Amino acid sequence: MAKFINGANGTFSGKVGSVIGASWRGIHYLRGLSKKTKIPPTEAQVAQRLRFALVTKFLSPLLGILAVGFRNVRRLTAAQFSMAVKRNIEQAVIGAAPDFELDFSAITLSEGGLYIPLTSALEVAEGSITLSWDPAPNQFGGASNDVAYIVVYNAERQLFITTETPATRANGSAVVDVPAPFAGQQGHAWMFFASHDGKKVSATVYLGEITFQ
Template identity: 30%
Template sequence: MAIINQGILGGVSGKIGNVIGGTWKGIDYLRIKPSSVANPKTEGQVDQRSKFSTVLRFLQPMTDFLRVGFKLYANKMTQFNAAMSYNLYNGVTGSYPNYSIDYGNALVTRGNLTGVVGGAAASTVASTVDINWTDNSGSGSAMVTDKTLILLYNGTRGEVVFTTAGPTRSAGTESISVPPEYTGEDVEVFLGFISEDGSKVSNNAYLGSVTVA
């Protein structure tokens, strides 16, 4: 049973059929009670949940990095949710139940700043990953003062090492230290740029999988 508090045009409290009334922070509202789902584990739902879990495992360790990498796409949602949305549709490969991240198409930074040219990564010194790129300053929107956004993802451990204020685009190189226990393990290397004032971000480039020396 529902109660109309202030006359026929006043707030409704309770349930009328499948309509539920209430008050939140002094605001009267009505909402439709959702229909019951006969089978909440249909093939399509299970498939989508499997994709979701795959992307979630990938992105959760880099939540802080995504606050910068997806800062321009956080319209009415968090940066993390924006990254989830993009990678669910673009960053997954395989078929149920064997989904995995398609690193080459996944994005951990997104934007229209001119991106990476000639990026490469290698590890020849213990616990260090060396990253190189071509200085393409002056091409498109690229500036010498753009900062690098670098992320190393260790899928075995579900951990990341990153910087959101790396060397400038003009530097062309950076060495990132990783924990000694990463020796012999693979890290996926992503490189992007952010403008000096933080107003522009580039799509990242995936520089491949590197075995840590």
């Protein structure tokens, strides 16, 4: 059912017959209903849909992180998420249909030229993961107050965790608290840096596979 906006002489939103009224950023427009087709999808189309579903499911909990990591794409979260999906379909999906998998070492959560420390390390202990990096900024880019965004993924439970509060480049390390039920399960970790004002972002660094303790 359609509804009028600003009275009977105004625009409308919703379905009327074969058209749909909608608006975007204050611009009202009409679009036709999509046409159903009986033509079965090709093998390539099916494969692409499987890749899309796999990557979308993985990235969906990370909208806030991706809004920072892909900020240089556009200021719209939907566009940033779409670009993240595109990049990871291109770079991080391996295998053959219908058994596609993610190459976790190739996951991309950010794009940019902000300086990444040349050395980083990950130490796993009971109930925690400590990540460390060279805190020194580079003369060509990077600042001591750059924010470190850390993402840890439990592959068996398909859950993400991160630091309680963001660390800075100058801190040189950060601790992620690990829930007790994670013990003995496998995971992966990534990080990237963003400038304090969010205008500059680094590429993503894969920190390795983890056995939680």
